[in-house]
Amino acid sequence: MSLKFFAHFLFIFQVYISVFLLIIHLQFHFFEIAFLFYFFAGAKPMAAIFQGVGAAATLSSSPSNSFDSNNSVFSPLTSFSVRRGASFAVVRSDGILNLNPKGRRAQQLISNAVATKADSAASSSSSKPGHELLLFEALQEGLEEEMDRDPRVCVMGEDVGHYGGSYKVTKGLAEKFGDLRVLDTPIAENSFTGMGIGAAMTGLRPVVEGMNMGFLLLAFNQISNNCGMLHYTSGGQFTIPIVIRGPGGVGRQLGAEHSQRLESYFQSIPGIQMVACSTPYNAKGLMKAAIRSENPVILFEHVLLYNLKERIPDEDYICNLEEAEMVRPGEHVTILTYSRMRYHVMQAAKTLVNKGYDPEVIDIRSLKPFDLYTIGNSVKKTHRVLIVEECMRTGGIGASLTAAITENFNDYLDAPIMCLSSQDVPTPYAGTLEEVTVVQPAQIVTAVEQLCQ
Amino acid sequence: MAFSAPTANFTPLNTPFLRSHDNTLVSSLSPSPFFGSTAKLRLSSSPNFNLHRRSGSVVAVSEAVKEKKFKSTRNLLITKEEGLELYEDMVLGRAFEDMCAQMYYRGKMFGFVHLYNGQEAVSTGFIKLLKLQDSVVSTYRDHVHALSKGVPARAVMSELFGKTTGCCRGQGGSMHMFSREHNLLGGFAFIGEGIPVATGAAFTSKYKREVLKEADCDHVTLAFFGDGTCNNGQFFECLNMAALWKLPIVFVVENNLWAIGMSHLRSTSDPQIYKKGPAFGMPGVHVDGMDVLKVREVAKDAIARARRGEGPTLVECETYRFRGHSLADPDELRDPDEKARYAMRDPIAALKKYIIENNLASEAELKAIDKKIDEVVEDAVEFADESPVPPRSQLLENVFADPKGFGIGPDGRYRCEDPKFTQGTAHV
Numbered sequence: 016m017s018l019k020f021f022a023h024f025l026f027i028f029q030v031y032i033s034v035f036l037l038i039i040h041l042q043f044h045f046f047e048i049a050f051l052f053y054f055f056a057g058a059k060p061m062a063a064i065f066q067g068v069g070a071a072a073t074l075s076s077s078p079s080n081s082f083d084s085n086n087s088v089f090s091p092l093t094s095f096s097v098r099r100g101a102s103f104a105v106v107r108s109d110g111i112l113n114l115n116p117k118g119r120r121a122q123q124l125i126s127n128a129v130a131t132k133a134d135s136a137a138s139s140s141s142s143k144p145g146h147e148l149l150l151f152e153a154l155q156e157g158l159e160e161e162m163d164r165d166p167r168v169c170v171m172g173e174d175v176g177h178y179g180g181s182y183k184v185t186k187g188l189a190e191k192f193g194d195l196r197v198l199d200t201p202i203a204e205n206s207f208t209g210m211g212i213g214a215a216m217t218g219l220r221p222v223v224e225g226m227n228m229g230f231l232l233l234a235f236n237q238i239s240n241n242c243g244m245l246h247y248t249s250g251g252q253f254t255i256p257i258v259i260r261g262p263g264g265v266g267r268q269l270g271a272e273h274s275q276r277l278e279s280y281f282q283s284i285p286g287i288q289m290v291a292c293s294t295p296y297n298a299k300g301l302m303k304a305a306i307r308s309e310n311p312v313i314l315f316e317h318v319l320l321y322n323l324k325e326r327i328p329d330e331d332y333i334c335n336l337e338e339a340e341m342v343r344p345g346e347h348v349t350i351l352t353y354s355r356m357r358y359h360v361m362q363a364a365k366t367l368v369n370k371g372y373d374p375e376v377i378d379i380r381s382l383k384p385f386d387l388y389t390i391g392n393s394v395k396k397t398h399r400v401l402i403v404e405e406c407m408r409t410g411g412i413g414a415s416l417t418a419a420i421t422e423n424f425n426d427y428l429d430a431p432i433m434c435l436s437s438q439d440v441p442t443p444y445a446g447t448l449e450e451v452t453v454v455q456p457a458q459i460v461t462a463v464e465q466l467c468q
Numbered sequence: 469m470a471f472s473a474p475t476a477n478f479t480p481l482n483t484p485f486l487r488s489h490d491n492t493l494v495s496s497l498s499p500s501p502f503f504g505s506t507a508k509l510r511l512s513s514s515p516n517f518n519l520h521r522r523s524g525s526v527v528a529v530s531e532a533v534k535e536k537k538f539k540s541t542r543n544l545l546i547t548k549e550e551g552l553e554l555y556e557d558m559v560l561g562r563a564f565e566d567m568c569a570q571m572y573y574r575g576k577m578f579g580f581v582h583l584y585n586g587q588e589a590v591s592t593g594f595i596k597l598l599k600l601q602d603s604v605v606s607t608y609r610d611h612v613h614a615l616s617k618g619v620p621a622r623a624v625m626s627e628l629f630g631k632t633t634g635c636c637r638g639q640g641g642s643m644h645m646f647s648r649e650h651n652l653l654g655g656f657a658f659i660g661e662g663i664p665v666a667t668g669a670a671f672t673s674k675y676k677r678e679v680l681k682e683a684d685c686d687h688v689t690l691a692f693f694g695d696g697t698c699n700n701g702q703f704f705e706c707l708n709m710a711a712l713w714k715l716p717i718v719f720v721v722e723n724n725l726w727a728i729g730m731s732h733l734r735s736t737s738d739p740q741i742y743k744k745g746p747a748f749g750m751p752g753v754h755v756d757g758m759d760v761l762k763v764r765e766v767a768k769d770a771i772a773r774a775r776r777g778e779g780p781t782l783v784e785c786e787t788y789r790f791r792g793h794s795l796a797d798p799d800e801l802r803d804p805d806e807k808a809r810y811a812m813r814d815p816i817a818a819l820k821k822y823i824i825e826n827n828l829a830s831e832a833e834l835k836a837i838d839k840k841i842d843e844v845v846e847d848a849v850e851f852a853d854e855s856p857v858p859p860r861s862q863l864l865e866n867v868f869a870d871p872k873g874f875g876i877g878p879d880g881r882y883r884c885e886d887p888k889f890t891q892g893t894a895h896v
Contacts, residue, residue, distance in 0.1 A: 166680055195679050201712070206664040206705035213668020216653060217603065219675060240661055249646035249654070250637030251866035288873045309869035337875050337882070384875025384883075391878040423878050 145328045151321040153295035154184045157302035158222065160331070162192055165220065168306055171198045171211050172224030172261075181226050182262055182321050208234035208259065212241045215257040220306060228263030228315060229275040242311045243286035258305045260314035264355055264405055265442050265453050267319070274442035274449075279411040281313055282383045289382040290336055291315040291354045295325040297380060300334025308336060315382070317355045339386035341393075345375030348463055349393040351416060352403040353379050356454060360403050363459035372463055382412050385419055394420060398429040399466050405453055408436040433462050544826055545761045551819070551828045552837065554760055557596060558588040558816050559841045561612035564621060565791075567845045568611065568628060572795045576853075577628045581642045584612040586758075586790035589815035590722050591616045593763030594690055597771055603651040603689040605666035608643035609722075610655045613692060618650045625848040631855035638858045639866065659693065660700035663719070666691035667706045670715035670780075677777075686775045689717045696727030698741045704748075707782065711749040714779035718770045719745075721784040722757065728793040729801045745782030757785030758813040761822065788813075861891050 148156070162168045170185055176199035179186035189197040200207040204225065211221040225231040231238065238259065245253055265274040281289060288310050292298035298316070305312035334340075342357065343364060352360045357378050364374050375393050379385065394400055400420055402413040413434040420432055435454045442452050546554065565583040572581055584591065587609075595604060595616035606613040614624050619635055627634025628642055635647050636655075645655040653669055656662040669689040676685040697703055698721060710717050721741050725732045733739050745752025751773075755766045763785060770781040788810035792799030823829050868874065871884035883889060 169675065169679075193679065195675060201705070201708060203701075203705035203709065206667065206702050206709060209661070209664020209702065210668040210671055210706075210709065213605075213653065213665035213670075214672045214675070215668070216665065217669045217672040219672050236658065236661065237664060240656075240658060241665060245646075245654070246869055247866045248636060248640040248644040249648075249866075250635070250639050251869075252636070252646050252648040253653070254869040256869070286867050286873075288868075308873075310873045337872055381875065384873065386876050387878045388876045388880040 145326045147324060147326045148295060149321065150292075150295045150298050150316075150323045150325075151182055151184050153299040153325075153327060154292075154302050154316070155186060155188070157299035158185065158306070159188060159191070161303055161306040162188070162196070165306075167218065168220045168222065169196045169198065169214070170222045170224065171200055171207055173200055173202055173226050175199060175224050180224065182316075182318075185224070204230050204233040205235075205237055209237040209241060211257050211259075212237060212245070212255055215255045215311075216245065216253045220256045220258075222258045222260065222306060225259065225261030227273055227275075227318075228261045228277050229272055231259065231261065231277065232275075232280075234259075235280070238281065238287070238313075239284050243284040246286060254309050255311045256306075256309050257311045258302075258308075258314060259311070260302070260305075260316060262316045262318040262321070264315075264317040264319065265437070265449065268444055268446055268449060269318070269442075270444050271441035276406045276411075276437060278315055278382050278406050279409075279414075282412060282415060287311045287313060288336055288384070289313045289315065290380055291317075291382055293317070293320060293354050293357045293378055293380070295323060296327045297334050297340060297378075299327060300332055301336065301380070303331075304333040304336045307333065312336065315354065319355055320358075334380070337381050337384060337386060339389040340378040340380050341389065342376040342378050343374065345373040345397065347373045347397055348375065348399040348401055348466055349390070349397045350374050350376045350401045350403060350459070350463070351379050351390060352376065353382065353412070354405060356403045356405050359454060359456050360459055363456035363463070366456065366460050367463055370460075370464075372467060374463060379416070385416060387419065387423055390416075390420065391424055394424045395427045398427055400428065400432045401459070401462055401466055402432065402434040402436075403454055403459055403462075404434070404436050406436055408434075408439050411436050430466055433466055435459065435462055544828070545765065546828070548828045551823045552833070554592050554596060554764070555816070555819055555823065555834060556837050556841065557592040557616055558760065558819065559838055560615055560621065560844065561588040561591060562816060563841045563845045564611060564615060564624070564848075567625075567849060569791070569795060571625075571628070571849065577630070577642070579641060580608065580794050580796065581628070582609040582794045583791045584609055584789070586810065586814070587722055587724060587787045588612060589760035589763050589819075590692070590720065590757045590785045590787055593760045594692075594718075594720060594767040594771075597764065597767050598688065598690070601651060601687050603653050603666070603669045603687065604692070605653045605662040605669065605689065606645070606655060606692045607659060607662060607694065607697070608655070608657050609694075610643070610645045610652075614645040614647065614650075614652055614655075617647070617652050619645070619647045619652060621844055621848040622851040623647075625845075625852040626855050629852040629855070630857065631852055632858040632862065633851070633855040637862065637866070639862075653689075659697040660702035663691050663693060663697070663702050663706045666717060667710055667715060670710065670717035670774075671713070673716050674713065674777075686716065686777075688771050688774045689715075690720055690771075691717060692720045692722060694727065695721065695723040695725065695732040695741065696730065696735070697721075698723075698744065699736055704744075707744065707748040707750065707780070710780040714777060716774040716777065717780045718767070718774055719780060719782045721782070722787055723784055724787050724789045726789070726793070726802060728797065740784075742782055742784040750780045750782055752782045752784065754784045754786065757787030758810065758815050758818065760815050760819050860893065864889055 158170070162170075170188065172180075172185075174181055175185040176189035176194055176197045178199075179189070185197060189199075200210075208223055208231075211223040214221050225234070242255055242257060242259070245255055263278075264276055278289060278291070281287065288308070290301050290305065290312060292301045292314065301314060305314050342361065350360050350364075357376070360374075360376055364376060367374050375397055377389060377393055379390065402416055404411060404413045406412045408414070413436050417432045417434050420428075435458060437454065438452050440452060443449055561584060565585050568577070568581060568583060571577050591612045595613065598604070598617070600618070604613055604617050611624055611628075614635070615621060623633070623635040624645065626632075627636055627638060627640060627645065630638045630641065632638050634640070635645060640646060640655060643655060643657040646652060653665055654662055656665070666689045673685055673687040673689065676682045676687075691706075693703070707719065709715070710719070723732065723741060727735065738744075740754070742752035742754040753766055753770070756762050766783055770783055773779070773781055788807075790807070790811060820834060823834065824831060864871075864874075871889075872882050874883040874889070877883045877886065
């Protein structure tokens with residue numbers, strides 16, 4: 016009798032165990048599926064459906080056989096998973112990326128999945144802790160690390176020393192390095208930029224801060240004539256490893272003169288490089304790369320991006336000055352952007368994904384020269400280009416980029432390149448007018464729809 | 469000649485009324501043995517200075533120096549070696565510039581060429597006191613500054629001919645003379661543009677001493693510019709910064725009274741440029757720029773002051789260019805009498821006279837120097853003639869110090885790796 020009981024017990028126990036395991040198994044995968052779902056598709060589940068013909072490659076980190084059983088239902092998602100396997104943060108850069116999604120992170124990402132792709136992609140979570148900071152702190156960290164590393168690096172600008180910088184990028188540096196290394200200059204942009212150039216020629220590595228990029232108009236003589244040209248006219252004898260940086264772009268009702276987009280003015284100067292940062296990760300990386308570069312570099316920051324928060328790696332890294340950043344891979348249309356407009360584009364991308372489009376978003380980062388490799392590969396894949404920028408329409412970065420793409424990749428285009436830029440108006444003070452001066456996400460959505468017809 | 473305050477009367481163009489070589493007017497805010505402790509404007513010249521040119525004494529910038537010179541005319545300002553060095557340098561400058569004019573009219577060099585004839589005393593007087601590591605920043609009238617600083621005549625002439633053996637590989641030209649080896653920081657075409665660069669070089673010197681702790685770094689920078697530049701914002705901005713941070717720089721104004729066709733008096737509200745120094749807290753000195761020995765005495769003090777870390781000095785040298793603004797300038801606006809007056813004060817003739825009268829050297833030795841310089845200049849022309857022109861491959865080489873700055877091409881490689889790039893035919 017006990018044997019029979021025991022046999023029954025074992026049987027029931029086995030069943031129980033199997034069911035238990037099955038439930039656990041399914042739960043695990045269900046969770047994983049849900050994670051993928053929310054992570055890639057945004058809040059609405061239906062967004063995944065449009066992904067028809069993607070390759071059904073399995074996820075690298077999931078147990079393959081159990082996932083296959085769900086393939087038929089969720090096959091569209093696997094095409095997302097292909098992209099998940101590929102790194103879509105920084106292409107060919109020195110940055111370290113580690114996507115290791117965990118449950119908690121997935122929950123956190125639900126509400127703003129698409130917009131913060133770069134955030135999650137560029138950050139590292141469990142494998143390297145990293146540290147979280149704001150964009151201006153990232154710039155400060157980059158600057159401080161370079162100043163520690165090389166005693167010839169010095170800062171010059173208005174209110175950079177005792178005041179700590181009008182956007183706090185140089186906060187604390189004067190106390191640490193002294194008044195000569197973090198030099199408070201009088202209000203004489205042309206002359207102190209020239210002074211930076213003279214110092215660079217004679218062995219130092221100055222970082223010149225324009226309190227607002229608009230003030231650099233006063234330094235245009237020195238930037239164009241000396242910064243860009245001296246290496247050439249001296250037959251290569253003198254190098255000018257200077258970095259000129261500062262905030263620009265349209266802020267919150269700052270008025271016309273403080274809201275200028277001057278990237279276009281400087282792009283014709285031979286001999287200089289221009290980069291624009293947009294996230295704490297690339298801000299620090301570009302700052303360090305610019306300081307280490309032997310060429311004169313102009314680093315454009317944006318007034319409204321200084322308080323962006325992101326987790327960046329602890330270790331030393333730089334971002335290549337000539338490379339563009341792949342923000343969100345896609346299939347249908349290439350959207351090229353930089354600086355603040357990246358966030359408008361990502362916001363529009365959310366809407367676009369919901370409507371069934373798959374935009375590829377590239378932050379070009381290097382405004383001069385253009386990274387035609389990354390851009391070209393994207394054009395060859397999607398055949399449609401939309402440029403979204405904050406620069407002026409006439410003669411802006413977008414105009415140059417349109418010309419460069421047409422020249423090099425005309426055969427790959429299915430439609431004319433569309434370029435959304437700021438209106439050619441001095442930025443009005445009134446909030447409503449200022450809003451329509453720059454490109455808004457709704458315009459981007461309309462443009463993509465038009466382009467993809 | 470009595471000095472009259474500029475605001476009191478407007479004098480016609482053809483009288484060099486403002487600063488005769490008799491007057492030296494000094495203002496100083498800080499008491500120092502060099503500049504005297506009072507800041508007074510002397511309104512009439514002392515009668516004793518009319519002979520200064522003959523005796524070679526400096527129209528002094530300080531009471532002490534004045535009296536010392538005055539006491540004994542046998543107390544010479546230079547030794548024989550120094551005298552010959554100065555003479556040779558000035559003759560080199562003159563002969564070189566004359567040869568430039570010849571070559572220009574023969575079609576060997578083109579563009580804007582600005583000659584320095586007549587102003588040699590300023591260049592020689594200042595630059596011959598410098599060490600190799602001291603820096604010089606000039607304007608477009610920079611051939612003689614380059615020669616005085618030590619750039620070989622061959623290199624300068626090749627550069628003017630646009631040959632690849634020039635000091636800037638033929639890429640700079642007449643107005644952009646650079647030499648890393650001799651610390652000549654340019655050569656700038658726009659006026660005023662070099663002054664901030666000079667301020668930066670002086671800043672580096674101070675930085676090296678105080679931050680990098682290279683304790684013996686006392687490099688001085690000289691910034692040369694003209695009277696027209698003294699109305700430019702960059703001039704004033706740099707006077708302010710240099711005085712504020714006590715940078716080791718000397719601002720040398722070569723006031724030749726004319727900015728192309730614009731008389732200094734017609735363009736400047738207060739034509740006394742040296743007065744602008746004390747307004748910023750640095751001494752302002754006026755000196756006769758046609759007399760190399762006077763210039764040298766002032767330069768010695770100004771450079772020593774900078775080396776000691778006491779800060780900048782503004783030196784206004786009254787001088788004159790015998791030729792037009794450039795070789796394209798017909799020079800019809802200036803009064804022939806004015807030109808004749810200054811021609812009589814030719815700095816080379818004056819030094820020659822001084823050397824011979826004080827038995828520092830014989831006529832024969834000076835003639836030997838003349839001959840030697842002629843040969844140097846001829847050799848420079850020959851060398852430049854025979855030098856090759858820059859090949860096409862040189863076009864893109866020096867645009868960036870790091871040629872990765874040309875970016876990444878559509879094929880994924882850096883553009884500078886493209887073989888067409890080194891041939892100079894790549895499209896960037």
